[in-house]
Amino acid sequence: MTAQRADARRNYSRILAAAEQEVAAHGVNASLEQIARTVGVGSATVRRHFPTRVALLQAVFRERIEALCDSARELTEAPDARAALLEWLVAVADYAIEARGLAAALVLDEPVERGHPNACTAKLAEAGDPLLERAVQAGTVAPGLTTADLLTLIVGILLATEHGPDQADTVRRLFGVVVAGLSPCG
Incomplete structure (x- = not known):
């Protein structure tokens, strides 16, 4: 269970870093799907962190x-x-x-x-x-x-x-x- 928590924290940090870049490039219309692709996770993972x-x-x-x-x-x-x-x-x-x-x-x-x-x-x-x-x-x-x-x-x-x-x-x-x-x- 601790590994999942550490993995979830890592995913959150990676998603947030990718989101910062995507928002800087595209503003409020940043693509959640592009963020997921950049990080190498599914869009459901992005939405779990950012509903x-x-x-x-x-x-x-x-x-x-x-x-x-x-x-x-x-x-x-x-x-x-x-x-x-x-x-x-x-x-x-x-x-x-x-x-x-x-x-x-x-x-x-x-x-x-x-x-x-x-x-x-x-x-x-x-x-x-x-x-x-x-x-x-x-x-x-x-x-x-x-x-x-x-x-x-x-x-x-x-x-x-x-x-x-x-x-x-x-x-x-x-x-x-x-x-x-x-x-x-x-």
Whole structure:
């Protein structure tokens, strides 16, 4: 039984490594069958480890999502609450530009009947909440926004610009428009 567990762990690691390469090449449309062929296992083995495409994408992006969450926690103590929030949101956007498929993964949810929100999005929103709360309390961001709202805006910008030239510049310019809209009126 221990050998199977070790073999299952090895398969998981090999599948995840192949999935990272396939997602880097093909984004959210990465082929589970190609991942299985690359690793030399059946597609049922891939699906046993990753029962849904969302589960696979969450695993592929898990480490970077955790790093972005850690960054949000570190920035919570920054003296300028608005600047800290914006720095973190730009870091999320920058990573999504370089990590093909992340923006699309952030909008994918498990079917409603399962009742599970996308773990990546939920983790990012939870990590960013204190940054947003501090900025709202400081009066530098309009009240009524949620971190999920801000992530949705970023993802929308990313998806709308992913096939255009100079995506990074376009994302930063459009994000600047969004930032101007974050300021309280009056």
